[in-house]
Amino acid sequence: xxxxIVNWESIIHKxxxxxxxxxxxxxxxxxxxxxxxxxxxTAEYVIPKSKVEGYNGAEVALDISLKELGQYRRK
Numbered sequence: 001x002x003x004x005i006v007n008w009e010s011i012i013h014k015x016x017x018x019x020x021x022x023x024x025x026x027x028x029x030x031x032x033x034x035x036x037x038x039x040x041x042t043a044e045y046v047i048p049k050s051k052v053e054g055y056n057g058a059e060v061a062l063d064i065s066l067k068e069l070g071q072y073r074r075k
Contacts, residue, residue, distance in 0.1 A: 002054025002061040011035070015059050016047075022066030035060075036074070044074040 005011060008030045016024040016037055025039030035052065037045040053061040064072075 002056045002059075005052065005055045005060075008035075008049075011055055011060050014055070016062055017059050018062050018064055018066045018069060019053070020065045022069070024062055024066070024069055027060060045069055045072040046074050047072050 011027045012030060014027050016027055016035075018024050023039070025037040025043070025045065027035050028038045028044075029036035034046050034048055037047060039045065047062065047064070051063050053063045055061070062069075
């Protein structure tokens with residue numbers, strides 16, 4: 001179970017998981033409306049905060065599948 005995120009800065013350097021339990025990478029940046037994930041040495045994803053379900057103290061839960069993650073890849 002994940003709780004709503006009150007302090008967005010607290011999720012920096014935390015792992016994120018998709019709604020199908022896929023590894024989405026680590027949060028490296030939090031902006032006003034988005035979070036940025038780093039997955040591997042070259043892949044970055046910019047995810048709208050509206051797609052973040054919550055945070056359980058260890059992992060950030062996303063409301064997207066691993067397949068959908070690709071559409072948020074930073075060019």
